[in-house]
Each structure stands twice: as C-alpha cells, then as structure tokens.
C-alpha cells in the first residue's frame with residue numbers, strides 16, 4: 001500500500017486514497033480488485049490537546065452514566081459566594097480536562113465509540129471549547145458517521161475559526177465525497193494555519209491536481225450516474241455506458257434488494273490515459289476508488305464483455321456504499337465476480353487445482369495490487385469461491401446485512417460472528433475449504 005501510494009502520488013495519487021477496485025483482463029478474465037475502501041486515515045488529526053496532569057478516570061469506569069454535572073456558575077453577589085463559584089468553576093475545568101485527556105487516549109487506542117461518548121460529555125461541561133468538538137468530530141468520522149462529523153466540526157469552527165484540525169478533517173470528508181472545491185477550501189485554510197504540516201501539503205497537492213485533471217472533462221447525466229469523458233467523440237460511448245449501467249443498477253439492485261440513492265461517478269479514459277491516470281497493472285480494465293474508472297478498451301470487447309466489466313465495477317460501488325468502505329478485499333472481489341456472472345475461469349475446477357495454495361481469508365483483506373499475476377489469479381479464485389460459499393451458506397439477504405453492519409462496525413471477524421452467528425475462522429476453514437474440494 002505504501003509503495004502504491006507513493007508511486008501513484010506522482011501522477012493522480014487521489015485514485016488510491018479511498019478504496020480501489022480493479023477489473024482484470026487477460027490474467028483474470030474481467031474480474032478485478034478492491035483495496036478495501038477505507039476512509040483516508042488522518043493520523044495527524046489529533047490536535048495537541050491540553051493534557052492535564054490530573055488523575056484520569058479508569059477506562060472501565062466509563063459507563064453510560066453521565067459524570068456529575070456541577071452547578072452552573074451563580075451570578076449572585078460577590079462575597080461568600082465567590083469562593084464557592086471559583087471552586088465550582090475549578091472543579092468543572094478539572095473534570096473537563098480529565099474527560100478530554102481520556103477521550104484522546106481512547107482515540108489513540110482506536111476506541112472511537114467510547115471516545116465519542118467521552119467527548120460528548122466533555123462538551124456538555126465546556127460547550128465553548130472547540131478542541132472538544134474536534135475530538136468528537138474525529139471520533140464520529142472514524143465511526144463513519146460523517147454527516148454527524150461534519151456538523152460537529154463546523155460547530156468547532158464556529159467556536160474557533162482557526163481550529164486547523166477541523167479544517168483538515170473536513171477536507172478529508174469532503175474529498176472522500178468528491179466535493180473537491182469544498183475540500184480544497186478546507187485544505188488551503190489548514191495549510192495557512194499550519195504551513196509546516198507535510199500531510200496537509202500532500203493532500204492539497206493531490207486535490208489540486210485532481211481538480212485540474214477533471215476540469216476539462218465533458219459530463220453526461222443519467223438518473224443514477226454521472227459519466228465523465230474526454231472529448232466529443234467519446235459521447236456516444238459515454239451514452240452507451242450510462243444506458244448499460246442503468247440496466248445494471250436495476251439487475252444488481254433486484255438481486256440485493258438495494259437501490260442506493262444519489263448518483264455514482266464514472267470516468268472514461270483512452271487506454272493510455274487510463275494507465276497514466278490509475279497506475280494499475282497492465283491487465284486491469286477498470287478500477288473503483290469511490291468512483292468508477294473505465295478504460296475505453298474495456299468497452300470494445302463486445303456487449304457481454306462490456307456488461308461483465310460494468311457489472312463488476314458497479315458491484316464494487318454497491319459494496320462500498322453498503323459497507324461504507326469497510327468490506328475486506330476478498331468479499332469485494334468475490335461479490336463482483338459473482339454478480340458479473342462470467343467467472344468461469346474462477347470456477348471450482350481452478351480452485352480445486354490450487355486448493356493447496358489457498359491462503360487464510362484474513363490475509364486477503366488488503367489490496368491485491370501488489371500481487372504477482374499468478375498470486376493475483378489465485379487470490380481472485382479464492383475470493384470468488386469464498387463469496388460463493390458465503391451466499392450458499394447464508395443467502396444474499398444476510399450477506400447484505402453483513403455489509404450494512406460493517407458500515408457501523410468495521411471489525412470484520414466480530415461483525416461476521418454477530419450477524420451470521422458463526423465464527424469467521426470456522427467459516428474459512430470449513431466452507432471455503434469445502435468449496436475448494438468441490439463438496440457443494
């Protein structure tokens with residue numbers, strides 16, 4: 001991932017900032033890969049919060065019971081009240097600092113749900129402290145509650161327009177939503193506030209390049225897709241792509257009982273432009289990174305090839321939308337192959353011939369981009385076999401429930417167990433193996 005991002009950042013690095021899905025041709029028929037669509041990670045988003053030198057409440061004590069709310073400061077006469085007022089204010093400050101410190105510790109530990117609870121309590125004690133809202137917004141963002149996160153972070157900016165970390169986070173959220181102009185505005189403010197932050201400089205550069213690269217594209221709108229293309233001569237291809245995608249929207253939607261609202265963005269490239277823009281392996285014809293990127297070369301192999309390619313990429317888009325980018329790569333790819341319907345090269349014969357080379361599914365959660373063509377082929381075959389086993393064992397409705405649950409709880413093994421009532425490692429050892437051994 002690191003290598004890919006560094007290499008890609010020389011051209012259009014933003015392509016890999018969100019999830020990435022490839023459509024493979026040649027090596028892999030018309031299948032592809034997804035580098036699980038996670039939100040960009042903001043390691044530096046944690047502000048240098050005040051760290052009080054106070055004893056912290058132990059984490060175990062963070063039950064849902066709100067901390068004692070101290071009385072509001074009285075506005076009565078000075079005198080005997082003054083000391084009590086000062087004491088109350090000092091206690092409130094101490095408690096706020098204590099909650100804040102605990103919140104940042106929970107963020108550092110990846111306990112975002114509890115962190116959000118703690119920051120929410122702290123904001124009740126200190127409703128004018130922007131840094132607490134930044135902590136709350138960051139926790140909400142990590143929990144994929146971006147609508148809440150945007151509102152919280154914008155409130156932080158109302159309290160303190162110079163809260164650079166709020167601008168940084170809002171830039172990331174708007175970038176992931178492809179709201180490039182708004183993202184640029186926040187990144188530019190964040191850089192003005194902290195000119196030495198290398199990560200912000202990198203994000204700003206990436207976003208500006210992407211904004212320029214797309215500035216000259218033509219657009220074609222259909223009910224559920226915006227197709228961007230290079231020149232007027234490609235308009236008829238763009239129109240055909242939009243028509244086919246609308247059909248795919250209905251077919252995949254009927255099978256999954258899921259018709260996502262809003263629209264998806266599709267970008268068409270010539271073959272050389274596709275290589276230059278995506279920097280993905282030679283065998284790929286498509287890619288999903290939050291938007292669908294397609295090589296025109298993939299549209300010229302006949303209607304069946306084009307439909308398989310479009311269905312594959314659209315499935316990535318649906319899986320990404322349902323799971324909020326938290327589905328592991330094997331599930332992304334396996335479902336994309338399953339829905340495209342042309343996965344004969346990935347059938348059980350191939351899988352059984354390579355049964356001894358199967359890897360634990362846990363090792364197929366990350367990108368397939370760096371795999372050799374041979375390893376990639378096996379990884380795709382195993383992904384297809386595992387997705388087929390999953391559907392055979394639990395049915396598409398529950399697979400969809402699993403994806404939806406991942407949106408709120410990204411930890412795959414625990415969500416798998418909670419939704420499907422089976423252990424993930426047992427499913428891997430039993431069902432995927434049974435599929436490879438052609439037992440069903």
Ligand SMILES: [Zn+2]
Pocket residue numbers: 021022023024031032033034312316332333336
């Ligand atoms: Zn794919």
